[in-house]
Amino acid sequence: MNYSFEPIGVIRSPYREKFGIPRQPSLVSAARVRLELLPPYDHPDCVRGLAEFSHVWISFVFHQTMDRGWQPLVRPPRLGGNAKVGVFASRSTHRPNPMGLSLVELVSVSVDYGVALELAGADLLDGTPVLDIKPYIPFVESRPDAAGGFVDGPPPLLRVEWSEAARRHLAEADAPAGFAQLVEQVLAQDPRPAYQDDPERIYGVSLYCYNVRFGIAGGVARVLEILPAA
Numbered sequence: 537m538n539y540s541f542e543p544i545g546v547i548r549s550p551y552r553e554k555f556g557i558p559r560q561p562s563l564v565s566a567a568r569v570r571l572e573l574l575p576p577y578d579h580p581d582c583v584r585g586l587a588e589f590s591h592v593w594i595s596f597v598f599h600q601t602m603d604r605g606w607q608p609l610v611r612p613p614r615l616g617g618n619a620k621v622g623v624f625a626s627r628s629t630h631r632p633n634p635m636g637l638s639l640v641e642l643v644s645v646s647v648d649y650g651v652a653l654e655l656a657g658a659d660l661l662d663g664t665p666v667l668d669i670k671p672y673i674p675f676v677e678s679r680p681d682a683a684g685g686f687v688d689g690p691p692p693l694l695r696v697e698w699s700e701a702a703r704r705h706l707a708e709a710d711a712p713a714g715f716a717q718l719v720e721q722v723l724a725q726d727p728r729p730a731y732q733d734d735p736e737r738i739y740g741v742s743l744y745c746y747n748v749r750f751g752i753a754g755g756v757a758r759v760l761e762i763l764p765a766a
């Protein structure tokens with residue numbers, strides 16, 4: 537049997553490419569994402585009562601990677617990139633049905649021009665198609681006693697420093713509110729691929745319309761420049 541689904545909305549996100557997106561939601565709370573509902577789901581009736589919930593589950597499509605297929609075994613970054621686990625024991629984007637599920641904070645619901653949700657801490661790429669929204673029900677779904685497998689606890693964070701040039705670029709840029717905090721939280725997660733440790737290497741991450749250039753050495757991420765995205 538085959539099933540086909542259509543998106544009920546689309547994500548507008550500061551994350552313009554996969555590199556730099558946190559590996560799970562809530563790790564970068566400064567990321568503000570807008571979920572715009574599409575017709576015919578953009579009717580206020582569809583979200584009546586939703587604003588009373590603080591968190592929602594977002595089901596979505598890994599649209600940017602879905603044509604790369606899947607493998608039964610994957611190498612989670614949390615295991616250093618070498619050890620393998622089954623695809624269904626992982627949150628890999630490469631799955632038989634390329635669907636993601638993220639629990640995010642619901643900041644506000646707007647019904648003024650169409651319907652849009654403001655979400656905090658999402659791990660979603662700009663343009664991500666959304667299949668469903670469901671309210672998070674704490675008494676059923678919060679299980680602090682649950683076993684976290686190989687992902688028991690948050691990853692260690694890097695310290696983040698700014699170069700003089702990056703500070704100047706930030707002051708001159710017309711960046712959205714919270715941009716500096718977003719940069720710091722993204723870099724603190726260490727976006728490098730597992731086992732890549734080259735202190736000379738300069739990386740770039742796309743946030744909003746900026747290319748944030750940085751290096752990582754000795755547990756410190758240094759913001760080098762903030763340039764307009766190409």
Ligand code: SAM
Pocket residue numbers: 554555557558559560561597598599600601602627628629635636637638639659660661663664665
């Ligand atoms: N929380 C979700 C889950 O558990 O299903 C996603 C986890 S997945 C490991 C998170 C990664 O998905 C992000 O770091 C980003 O690289 C990737 N991602 C986010 N949106 C995507 C999209 N639309 N297409 C492909 N990859 C995406």
